[in-house]
Amino acid sequence: MLRSVKTEQSHSLRRIAFMNFLLLLTACSFFGPRSALNDGMTALNDGDLQAFEEVVVLETVLPDAAEGCARITLLEDWAEISKVNNPLAKIALSAGRGLLDGAIELGTQDMLVQVRADFGSKPLSEVCPAIQPGPLSKVRVETHGDRATAQLPIQAWGAQTSVAAEMQKGEQGWQVVALDFEPAISAIKTHIESQDAAGTN
Numbered sequence: 001m002l003r004s005v006k007t008e009q010s011h012s013l014r015r016i017a018f019m020n021f022l023l024l025l026t027a028c029s030f031f032g033p034r035s036a037l038n039d040g041m042t043a044l045n046d047g048d049l050q051a052f053e054e055v056v057v058l059e060t061v062l063p064d065a066a067e068g069c070a071r072i073t074l075l076e077d078w079a080e081i082s083k084v085n086n087p088l089a090k091i092a093l094s095a096g097r098g099l100l101d102g103a104i105e106l107g108t109q110d111m112l113v114q115v116r117a118d119f120g121s122k123p124l125s126e127v128c129p130a131i132q133p134g135p136l137s138k139v140r141v142e143t144h145g146d147r148a149t150a151q152l153p154i155q156a157w158g159a160q161t162s163v164a165a166e167m168q169k170g171e172q173g174w175q176v177v178a179l180d181f182e183p184a185i186s187a188i189k190t191h192i193e194s195q196d197a198a199g200t201n
Contacts, residue, residue: 033148033167034141036174041136047120056176062115063108068163068181069128072156075188076130131156148174154184159191 036055043051124133134153140162141150146169151162164180 032141033143033150033169033174034139036167037139037141037150037165037176038136040176044120044124049116049119052119054172055174058112058115059108060177061179062111064179064181065128066111068179068184069131071181071185072188073128073130075157075185075192134160134162146170150176156184156188157192158195159188161187161191 040052040055043049043055124131132155134155138153139150141148148167148169150165150167152165153160153162155161161184163184165176166178166180167174168177169175
């Protein structure tokens with residue numbers, strides 16, 4: 001009899017431990033960076049600017065997004081320049097990149113005003129036609145304490161790649177604070193080069 005009572009208590013403790021584990025997993029999922037990304041996408045689709053800015057720091061993310069969009073859009077021109085193999089053309093493209101940086105830096109406040117005024121009026125595919133966002137279900141998130149990096153899937157010029165969203169946990173929860181397009185741009189260039197090489201052979 002005593003053994004059966006102890007066995008029942010042991011099962012009860014295991015059930016409690018298992019339930020606590022499930023609650024912990026649920027809490028991590030609900031309050032973690034992936035949940036914040038889901039909230040941001042929902043706010044974007046709903047045209048809810050206030051909810052969106054609770055998750056995305058527009059002041060720092062918008063210049064990154066504008067530059068990334070512009071540079072990926074210009075990759076079509078880069079592909080043509082790379083075929084010519086003219087050093088002067090490549091220098092001109094680099095100079096254009098520098099001018100693009102300056103224009104974006106000077107125009108951040110104007111861009112913020114415009115984006116906030118037009119928020120929710122266009123889908124992402126129309127805001128930057130060169131980039132097609134992938135499904136949130138394919139987002140990969142790596143968390144390191146109060147910081148995280150989310151790999152957001154995109155498609156551009158036939159290449160499947162991702163943009164790194166840098167996230168930080170603050171008093172209000174997780175927020176996207178920066179975007180890094182460099183690995184995506186390198187991957188797209190490699191894809192364009194391989195396509196060109198395959199077409200010339």
